[in-house]
Amino acid sequence: MGFKALGLEVFPVMGAEDARSTFRQLTRAGESYAIIYVEENLAEVLGSEIDKFKDVPSPAVILIPGREGPLGYAQAALKAAVERAVGSDIL
Amino acid sequence: MAVTPTRMVLNKLKNRLKTATRGHKLLKDKRDELMRQFLEVVRKNKELRARVEQGLTDAFSAMTVASALMSREMLEQALLYPRQSVELGMGYKNVMSVKVPVYEFKTRDTDPADIYPYGFAHTSGELDDALHKLALVFEDMLELAQIEKTMQLLAQDIEKTRRRVNALEYVMIPEMQANIKYISMKLEENDLATKVRLMKVKDMVLEKAHDFRYP
Numbered sequence: 451m452g453f454k455a456l457g458l459e460v461f462p463v464m465g466a467e468d469a470r471s472t473f474r475q476l477t478r479a480g481e482s483y484a485i486i487y488v489e490e491n492l493a494e495v496l497g498s499e500i501d502k503f504k505d506v507p508s509p510a511v512i513l514i515p516g517r518e519g520p521l522g523y524a525q526a527a528l529k530a531a532v533e534r535a536v537g538s539d540i541l
Numbered sequence: 542m543a544v545t546p547t548r549m550v551l552n553k554l555k556n557r558l559k560t561a562t563r564g565h566k567l568l569k570d571k572r573d574e575l576m577r578q579f580l581e582v583v584r585k586n587k588e589l590r591a592r593v594e595q596g597l598t599d600a601f602s603a604m605t606v607a608s609a610l611m612s613r614e615m616l617e618q619a620l621l622y623p624r625q626s627v628e629l630g631m632g633y634k635n636v637m638s639v640k641v642p643v644y645e646f647k648t649r650d651t652d653p654a655d656i657y658p659y660g661f662a663h664t665s666g667e668l669d670d671a672l673h674k675l676a677l678v679f680e681d682m683l684e685l686a687q688i689e690k691t692m693q694l695l696a697q698d699i700e701k702t703r704r705r706v707n708a709l710e711y712v713m714i715p716e717m718q719a720n721i722k723y724i725s726m727k728l729e730e731n732d733l734a735t736k737v738r739l740m741k742v743k744d745m746v747l748e749k750a751h752d753f754r755y756p
């Protein structure tokens with residue numbers, strides 16, 4: 451909610467289905483969002499959708515911790531990227 | 542091996558091998574440099590993420606305190622209409638022929654103290670504090686977005702380059718070398734056969750003309 455005061459656009463979602471459809475709407479070709487911050491507790495639901503945007507320059511989908519604090523999904527994504535590039539997990 | 546053992550194919554193969562070797566060397570250099578940059582980005586990413594996670598946790602807990610001190614309606618009303626608006630410009634930077642995004646962040650209001658979209662009369666000081674923390678962490682978040690995207694794009698390109706290097710090193714180049722060897726041996730064999738045939742014919746001609754025989 452606080453992000454709204456900073457001038458960001460906020461899209462609250464209720465449940466998995468809502469999250470998916472909102473995410474799809476935001477990433478549709480006509481939209482011009484360059485960065486989408488997704489709370490980590492939605493990472494599981496949106497996993498495959500987020501993966502689609504790993505290889506394209508825009509938009510950037512970034513996981514941020516929600517109210518519960520860091521859940522480790524972002525860390526896992528970092529590990530996956532390293533593993534992909536290096537061939538093994540060196541962290 | 543489906544190559545025709547002719548001189549033309551041999552020359553062509555030799556040229557291809559030269560190109561492949563040079564390409565292999567170049568791609569290997571590219572891979573190494575990409576890897577160096579990637580590891581740098583990863584280190585920075587880890588650092589930034591830790592900072593963002595810490596900052597957001599702080600900001601959220603401050604927000605929780607603020608919402609405990611104010612009624613829900615008041616809080617929502619205070620934050621309902623943002624005064625600040627953010628515009629994000631995006632450019633691209635070229636890192637070893639990988640296009641990575643560079644974000645440029647513009648706020649409509651340049652005064653950083655001017656993020657509070659409400660009057661101070663009916664809100665608690667904790668809310669100001671929470672918003673201030675959020676504004677601070679947002680700058681890191683923006684940088685994190687850029688770094689993380691760069692990391693993903695680099696990872697993808699490293700994977701691609703690595704595959705290419707390996708394909709050249711372990712498949713294409715050995716295959717071409719084997720083919721070249723095969724053709725040159727075949728040609729040598731042909732040469733030998735021709736020579737032997739000529740000698741034989743010479744003997745036959747000599748025998749017919751002068752009745753000459755080797756002892």
